[in-house]
Amino acid sequence: MKENSIWNYLPDTALIKIYLCLQDRWRVNMAVVCKNWNRVFASPCLWRTRYMDLGGYRAITAGEKACSFAQSHGAHLQYLYLTCNHPTFPSCRIIQNTIDTFLKNIQAAKLIHFELERLNMDTFWKFENLKGKVIGSFTRFFHRQRHLKNFNMSDAHFSMPSGCRVLEAVGSASGSTIRSLCIEDFFQSRLAVYQDKRFRNAFFMFNSLSHLYVNYSCLCDEILEGMAANLTGKLRNISCRIYRTDPHFHRISSNAWEKLRSRCPMLSLDLWFEGIGMSSEIIPILVPEAPVREVHMWTGFDESADWRLNETLNHIATHHRKIVLLAMELDNNNESIDHCLVRMLTRCKGMRSLFVNAVISVPIIDEICTLQANGQIDLHTFHVTSCGLSEIDRSDLWYIKEKFLPIMLNRGLNFKISSGYFTDTMF
Structure with missing residues (x-):
């Protein structure tokens, strides 16, 4: 480019907007055009947000790119979105090395948003030493992060000790700043997480939450009472998943929900029932005092089950008239919900969204x-x-x-x- 070209005098704001529209390889090509464009290429605002997939069949290439980015621009990161799609038995060691190197190179970053989905520690990670190294990398990193507002490690499937260790690290550093905490499937399935004292202590470190995404197996009366004390006026939404294979026969009392609602008057509750169709299992969770806003239900396949879906709909129509969304995938060919569905719609005047896949x-x-x-x-x-x-x-x-x-x-x-x-x- 000629030194007297008009392109040399583009303002930084215009160059930055152009850079933000480009993929990395095009940014690099643009940066070598002239000294001015190369200078702007190093602007921190270009490297605040990053999306990366560490898994899959390209784990080696993905890892190299991630670590190269971290070394060059990692200190500027604020919004980090990681996925670990399709990890395999051979790739776990590669992913572990990537995580360790990547986190070391971005430890100077002041993250606001951290997201890592589908780590699936209980499925593909066969060697305990690799699991231990990954947990160690996370805990060391999160102990340094004191500005997080959003934390999401859904589908991590940690063991109880490992999950609590990570949660303690996050809570000790950013417990007072995190507003949104997503720990859906953070722990392995079939664990009664709510019974673990270490989990309860770690969870109570988060005293600024407005949005919580969690499994029903992580909640109980004591935890709701703790939230009522720690999150007065702050908590606005709980999204709760209830799986057929997870412990869900413990009951959260009406008193616990009533106390939490009185302390957090803006609170709403979204419930996701997966593989559960029996009204005898669903209705005790839908206590009248729970501030239910949305219900998502997939019954699973069990032709012999006496689900009594009409009882569930009648219960919602009677006790949860402020519900705004109902999504039902009902794999039951033996029971009609026709009239109960109409009754529910006419009584729940706030209903705005209805999704039904059923007979x-x-x-x-x-x-x-x-x-x-x-x-x-x-x-x-x-x-x-x-x-x-x-x-x-x-x-x-x-x-x-x-x-x-x-x-x-x-x-x-x-x-x-x-x-x-x-x-x-x-x-």
Whole structure:
């Protein structure tokens, strides 16, 4: 480039915006154009955010790139997003070396957001010495991070001692600054985490939380009471997963939820039931005092189970009328939810989103659409897949879609109806 070219005099702000639109290799090419562009290439604001995948079949290449970046620009990081997709038995040692080197090279960074998903320590990490080294790398790193606001290590599947060790490191350094804590599947499945004293002590280090993502097996009366004391006026949402294979038969009392609600009046609760369809398991968790906002339910496959799904819907309609979202994938061909679903919709006036994949009759779908068209319910999103329909039923369903689609689109409703067949056209 000629020294007197107009491109030499582009302001730094314009150059930075251009750099931010480019991938790394194009940034490098741009940086060698002239001294001025090379100077701007080193600007810290270009390297605040990073997305990296450390796993998969390219673990060696990915690791080399990650460590090279950390050495050159790691000190500037503030928002770090890591994934560990498809780790394999041979690649775990490579990933461990990458994590250790990478974290050492960014230890001077002042992270605001840390995210590492799908580490899956209980599945592919066969050697205990590798697990120990990874845990050691994390604990040393997090002990230095005192500015975190968002922490996410979902799907880590740590053992109880290892998970508590990492959580203690995070809490001791950033417990007063973290607002969003995601520890869904942070521990191995089938662990009654709430019973562990070390976990409770580590969890209570986090005294500024507004959003918590956690498993039901991590909660109990004592922990909710601790949150009520530590997070008064701060906690706004709990997203809680309940798996069929995890301990979920302990009960959080109405008093514990009532106390937490009184201390955190803006609190809402989102529940995700996975592989659970029995009302006898679901209803005791949905205590009336719990501030339920969303319910997501996948029943799993068990043809012989007497799920009594109608009892669950009637319970929601009676005790949780402020619910705003219900998502149900009900793999039960033996029970109809038709009338209970309509009853729930007419009673839960705040319902805005409904997702249903179940045995539901075409006339009931027509009735729900009519209620919406007449303003008797106020859904913003309505997705329904009706299973097990005959050819005649599918023709009737197509007619309903044709009849109501213009009305729904005119009102801005996210409207999709299907019979579940791959030939269906989704609107």
